[in-house]
Amino acid sequence: MNEKRMTEVxxxxxxxxxxxxxxxxxxxxxxxxxxxxAPLFELAERLQHSMPPVQPSAAFVQNLGKDLIDKAxxxxxxxxxxxxxxxxxxxxxxxxxxxxxxxxxxxxxxxxLRARAQARTLRAPAGQA
Amino acid sequence: MHEESDSALIAxxxxxxxxxxILYERYVGRIYNYTYYRxxxxxxxxxxxxxxxxxxxxxxxxxxxxxxxFSAYLYRIAHNVVVNWHRDTxxxxxxxxxxxxxxxxxxxxxxxxxEEHENQALxxxxxxxxxxxxxxxxxxxxxxQMKNAEIAQVMGRTExxxxxxxxxxxxxxxxxxxxVESGQEEPTWRTSNE
Numbered sequence: 001m002n003e004k005r006m007t008e009v010x011x012x013x014x015x016x017x018x019x020x021x022x023x024x025x026x027x028x029x030x031x032x033x034x035x036x037x038a039p040l041f042e043l044a045e046r047l048q049h050s051m052p053p054v055q056p057s058a059a060f061v062q063n064l065g066k067d068l069i070d071k072a073x074x075x076x077x078x079x080x081x082x083x084x085x086x087x088x089x090x091x092x093x094x095x096x097x098x099x100x101x102x103x104x105x106x107x108x109x110x111x112x113l114r115a116r117a118q119a120r121t122l123r124a125p126a127g128q129a
Numbered sequence: 130m131h132e133e134s135d136s137a138l139i140a141x142x143x144x145x146x147x148x149x150x151i152l153y154e155r156y157v158g159r160i161y162n163y164t165y166y167r168x169x170x171x172x173x174x175x176x177x178x179x180x181x182x183x184x185x186x187x188x189x190x191x192x193x194x195x196x197x198x199f200s201a202y203l204y205r206i207a208h209n210v211v212v213n214w215h216r217d218t219x220x221x222x223x224x225x226x227x228x229x230x231x232x233x234x235x236x237x238x239x240x241x242x243x244e245e246h247e248n249q250a251l252x253x254x255x256x257x258x259x260x261x262x263x264x265x266x267x268x269x270x271x272x273x274q275m276k277n278a279e280i281a282q283v284m285g286r287t288e289x290x291x292x293x294x295x296x297x298x299x300x301x302x303x304x305x306x307x308x309v310e311s312g313q314e315e316p317t318w319r320t321s322n323e
Contacts, residue, residue, distance in 0.1 A: 003296075006296060010292070010295060010299060011277055011292040011295060011296075014270055014277075015276065017271075018271065018274040018276075019274055039303060040300070040303060043299055043306070046248075046249075047252065048271050050249040051256075051268070051272050052272070053272050054171075055158065055161075056157065056158065056161040057171075057175075060175050064175075064178070064179050064182065068182055068183070069146050069149065072142065072146035072150070075146075075187075076144065
């Protein structure tokens with residue numbers, strides 16, 4: 001009996017234990033295969049018997065659920081606040097930048113006009129001054 | 130009534146705190162079972178289940194749906210939480226025989242029952258000495274009654290790899306139990322091939 005065949009038979013046996021009895025019924029085993037795998041089948045059955053699902057206490061489930069929802073609510077509120085602050089901050093920064101650029105442009109234009117006027121004055125003949 | 134999908138609930142967690150509550154109710158039992166069978170204590174299972182869900186909630190905004198079920202995400206967190214717990218406490222795992230007694234209902238002779246409990250305790254102790262991945266496989270298979278394909282999805286492996294891991298796990302577990310029964314020392318598990 002090769003390794004692959006053993007793996008498949010054991011998997012089918014486990015499926016049979018966990019709610020699909022047809023899985024193992026579909027596998028045809030020789031007597032030799034059956035006797036060779038018997039200890040592992042028995043071990044799987046012992047495992048199945050020794051590992052029943054357990055239930056958490058209702059109080060624990062309820063308390064943790066309530067606490068998680070409270071925390072989720074606070075987390076969502078915090079995220080919203082952070083997003084709002086970020087948005088307001090970005091808007092304020094944008095406004096400041098716009099104002100600064102307008103002021104900068106005015107200063108630049110005034111400075112250029114002044115420089116031009118000064119240059120004109122310097123270029124004018126002395127007599128005319 | 131149509132049950133809302135996990136993906137829809139995950140998307141809704143960004144704006145609706147109740148959505149995470151629904152996910153929690155859907156999976157709390159499974160995670161509790163997983164942590165219980167990894168620790169053998171109801172108290173520790175409650176603590177680790179709580180830590181798993183707090184961590185999941187904290188990181189859910191980073192969750193990316195790659196086709197794996199949401200339970201895979203939770204089991205991964207639970208696995209890390211349990212590993213950290215074992216590292217932090219460095220506790221030797223003890224089987225709670227009281228729990229086993231509570232769960233068994235067969236009205237048998239006391240001596241036979243005691244022997245059965247002892248055998249179960251030995252078996253569960255041997256399971257807890259397995260590498261975490263093998264323990265997870267046995268829990269998903271026998272406690273959660275999952276199919277190999279589902280286990281493969283949760284553990285991020287192929288179905289064939291799960292079948293093969295199950296086979297190897299049974300073989301090593303049997304060797305371990307045979308060794309314990311004949312009074313040999315506990316073996317060191319080999320994990321390099323997993």
